Ligand SMILES: [Zn+2]
């Protein structure tokens with residue numbers, strides 16, 4: 288069992304390729320016990336192999352770099368691209384571990400968790416069509432072939448509540464990246480849809496909103512009942 292560092296994690300910058308073949312990333316301070324905390328062994332190696340982007344010194348520990356931190360407590364670091372390639376598999380595995388942990392936490396936190404029983408009514412509300420593109424989904428009832436999509440991804444703080452889940456076709460589910468929210472993805476999907484498809488997709492989304500609103504109303508009514 289790897290011991291976890293209580294306060295630090297790394298996150299990749301959007302533009303990860305810096306000047307002169309350096310791979311750039313940042314360390315953020317997170318609260319003790321945060322699922323995003325890096326494992327000790329990976330953090331040690333990252334610090335050993337990187338240099339501070341502000342002062343240029345090898346980072347080795349964050350202690351000597353208090354003045355290099357941004358106001359948000361972010362420490363920018365870089366490592367040669369070749370070193371990054373050697374480390375990338377470990378960092379990728381760490382990211383997978385962090386995502387799984389966050390997913391488990393989000394699922395536990397749901398107050399109205401989405402279950403298999405919700406698939407059929409939601410599928411009916413969507414008219415058996417994909418929430419995003421309006422293409423036909425699997426035969427109603429074959430829930431295993433329908434992709435459940437978190438409108439706000441779990442890694443972005445979304446939950447596993449009914450409110451946050453819609454049914455999508457395989458194409459859309461694979462196309463929507465892990466950090467994209469539903470409104471952002473809808474705008475992107477709109478570009479590949481013909482006018483009539485777009486109209487149909489909008490109708491489906493309105494129907495889903497109505498279904499969820501009706502459901503929420505019924506739930507609050509039954510919870511108020513003694
Ligand atoms: Zn520094």
Ligand SMILES: [Zn+2]
Pocket residue numbers: 417418419420421422455456457458459460
């Ligand atoms: Zn679709």
